[in-house]
Amino acid sequence: MTEPVVQVENLYFRYPARTDFALEDINLTIEQGEFLAIIGQNGSGKTTLIKHFNGLLKPTQGKVTICGKDTGNLPTSELAKQVGYVFQNPDHQIFAETVRDEIAFGPRNLGFPPERIEKNTNLVLEEMALLDTVGQMPFQLSRGQRQRLAVASVLAMEPSILIIDEPTTGQDWKESTALMELVRQLNQNGHTCIVTTHNMNLVSLFVRRVIVMRSARLFMDGQTQDVFREVGKLLTAGIKPPEVYLLAQQLIPGFHPDKPVTPDILADTLSHLSEAAE
Amino acid sequence: MGFIELNQVSFLYRGSKTKAISNLSLSIEQGEFVGIIGPTGAGKSTLCWVIIGVAPQILLGKLSGEVSVKGLASNKTPVAQIAQIVGLVQQDAEVQLLMTDIEKEIVFPLENLGLPRPEIERRLNYVLDLVNLRSNRLRHPFYLSGGQKQRVAVAAALAMEPEVLILDEATSELDPIGAEEVHNLAGLLKNEGKTIIMVEHNIDELARHADRIIVMNDGEIVRDGRTREILSDIDFLIHLGIYPPQVTQVAYRLMKDGLLPNLHASRMPLTLEEAVQMLSEEGEKLYD
Numbered sequence: 016m017t018e019p020v021v022q023v024e025n026l027y028f029r030y031p032a033r034t035d036f037a038l039e040d041i042n043l044t045i046e047q048g049e050f051l052a053i054i055g056q057n058g059s060g061k062t063t064l065i066k067h068f069n070g071l072l073k074p075t076q077g078k079v080t081i082c083g084k085d086t087g088n089l090p091t092s093e094l095a096k097q098v099g100y101v102f103q104n105p106d107h108q109i110f111a112e113t114v115r116d117e118i119a120f121g122p123r124n125l126g127f128p129p130e131r132i133e134k135n136t137n138l139v140l141e142e143m144a145l146l147d148t149v150g151q152m153p154f155q156l157s158r159g160q161r162q163r164l165a166v167a168s169v170l171a172m173e174p175s176i177l178i179i180d181e182p183t184t185g186q187d188w189k190e191s192t193a194l195m196e197l198v199r200q201l202n203q204n205g206h207t208c209i210v211t212t213h214n215m216n217l218v219s220l221f222v223r224r225v226i227v228m229r230s231a232r233l234f235m236d237g238q239t240q241d242v243f244r245e246v247g248k249l250l251t252a253g254i255k256p257p258e259v260y261l262l263a264q265q266l267i268p269g270f271h272p273d274k275p276v277t278p279d280i281l282a283d284t285l286s287h288l289s290e291a292a293e
Numbered sequence: 294m295g296f297i298e299l300n301q302v303s304f305l306y307r308g309s310k311t312k313a314i315s316n317l318s319l320s321i322e323q324g325e326f327v328g329i330i331g332p333t334g335a336g337k338s339t340l341c342w343v344i345i346g347v348a349p350q351i352l353l354g355k356l357s358g359e360v361s362v363k364g365l366a367s368n369k370t371p372v373a374q375i376a377q378i379v380g381l382v383q384q385d386a387e388v389q390l391l392m393t394d395i396e397k398e399i400v401f402p403l404e405n406l407g408l409p410r411p412e413i414e415r416r417l418n419y420v421l422d423l424v425n426l427r428s429n430r431l432r433h434p435f436y437l438s439g440g441q442k443q444r445v446a447v448a449a450a451l452a453m454e455p456e457v458l459i460l461d462e463a464t465s466e467l468d469p470i471g472a473e474e475v476h477n478l479a480g481l482l483k484n485e486g487k488t489i490i491m492v493e494h495n496i497d498e499l500a501r502h503a504d505r506i507i508v509m510n511d512g513e514i515v516r517d518g519r520t521r522e523i524l525s526d527i528d529f530l531i532h533l534g535i536y537p538p539q540v541t542q543v544a545y546r547l548m549k550d551g552l553l554p555n556l557h558a559s560r561m562p563l564t565l566e567e568a569v570q571m572l573s574e575e576g577e578k579l580y581d
Contacts, residue, residue, distance in 0.1 A: 258540050
């Protein structure tokens with residue numbers, strides 16, 4: 016049994032000058048190589064929670080351990096080697112003059128030797144389909160390219176955990192699925208991937224484990240299809256599951272899928288049921 | 294002549310080489326609920342800005358063709374005057390909220406118009422009830438949820454008593470319940486006789502209330518028709534990178550598999566309720 020990459024024990028967090036907790040009694044374990052989504056209403060604590068994974072926030076009470084190290088005693092710069100954080104809005108993190116400089120900044124800052132910086136930069140440029148843009152100014156790129164650049168500059172630091180906060184806001188379906196596809200590939204290459212999103216259709220198509228936050232607490236934690244089946248419970252957390260789950264629940268009594276449901280999968284299931292009935 | 298009328302309209306942003314929209318012609322009647330969908334970069338927001346006159350009066354560029362709202366040429370009428378007919382709510386409500394409580398937020402533009410106090414009170418109470426925020430009227434917008442903030446932005450726009458409300462990706466940063474709140478509000482406003490134009494990636498929600506869908510791609514209108522007719526064309530939407538309502542996709546697949554012989558290809562179910570009824574009882578009854 017390998018050590019979990021993220022271990023959260025009895026975590027409480029209160030922002031300065033606030034009386035209420037933004038996180039209460041969170042317990043959570045994430046293993047190497049998982050691909051999970053954290054969902055919940057605006058203000059439920061998603062972003063506050065993931066900011067504990069890279070040490071941007073430190074517990075008020077309780078303990079967060081990343082790759083075996085307690086974040087309470089660790090500078091954020093140390094954690095940056097393990098945990099890559101891609102901000103919701105790529106323009107909040109992009110600042111360099113060229114695409115190449117943007118990518119090289121992180122590994123240089125971590126003190127990587129020049130050959131390794133060069134190698135990583137070339138690797139992620141290719142991985143993120145940004146080779147054509149290498150000499151351009153980041154702000155000349157399209158929104159989708161800037162998003163990929165933000166991911167690339169984080170990947171160049173070789174983090175084992177990749178956190179992506181709301182990767183799909185303001186993007187259309189094609190761009191959103193392309194980005195999630197990219198995250199899936201990174202996950203298959205061994206990165207532990209954590210996303211927060213409001214787009215339940217994307218969660219259902221790409222993610223294996225779902226954590227639901229409600230009013231500062233961890234409300235549900237399970238496999239994607241098991242979480243989305245619990246329609247009534249999700250509604251109390253302000254979450255509407257993808258419509259295929261709602262449809263399945265009304266048409267198929269005791270519907271209990273063993274993998275995340277897509278329109279095609281539900282259509283197949285209904286086809287089989289109707290054949291069986293004949 | 295429609296309430297909103299575009300005739301061969303093109304717009305080229307200053308410094309850009311390609312037109313953001315080209316040769317758009319369309320007519321929107323009073324009381325219609327029009328959804329505008331399409332990939333990013335299709336020209337959807339530019340279309341909204343051209344209607345209000347923000348392009349070319351504030352966002353500079355070259356406009357050709359004719360745009361009018363209630364007979365007024367949008368490019369030649371002061372934006373402030375068009376804004377009294379057409380209200381606009383954008384993606385990020387926070388950027389347009391600037392006061393310290395909800396009530397001030399709504400009252401501020403009305404005071405600017407120099408309206409008498411009783412009239413301001415009347416409009417304030419009306420919109421607070423409409424967006425269901427009366428009990429929060431003295432709260433700072435900062436302490437509201439995303440859905441509530443977006444509803445404040447809608448309330449502030451509605452207090453100007455516009456005849457048309459444009460919602461440009463107004464739900465894209467909201468959680469699913471917050472998005473549903475805004476869509477339900479738009480449906481309610483339509484029933485009150487407002488003209489609604491909604492730019493939206495969330496097709497599942499749009500399908501509930503829109504009468505008509507305009508599909509844009511590369512600055513052009515590629516489809517314009519009744520909501521059911523447009524959203525039933527699954528292959529076309531997916532080809533454009535648009536994700537159709539999931540329940541429509543399920544029905545479409547079953548139809549292709551020959552399981553729903555009575556279902557007409559242009560009359561797919563669009564909402565959960567319709568799909569449940571149709572799939573649990575058999576096709577034809579629903580659309581008779």
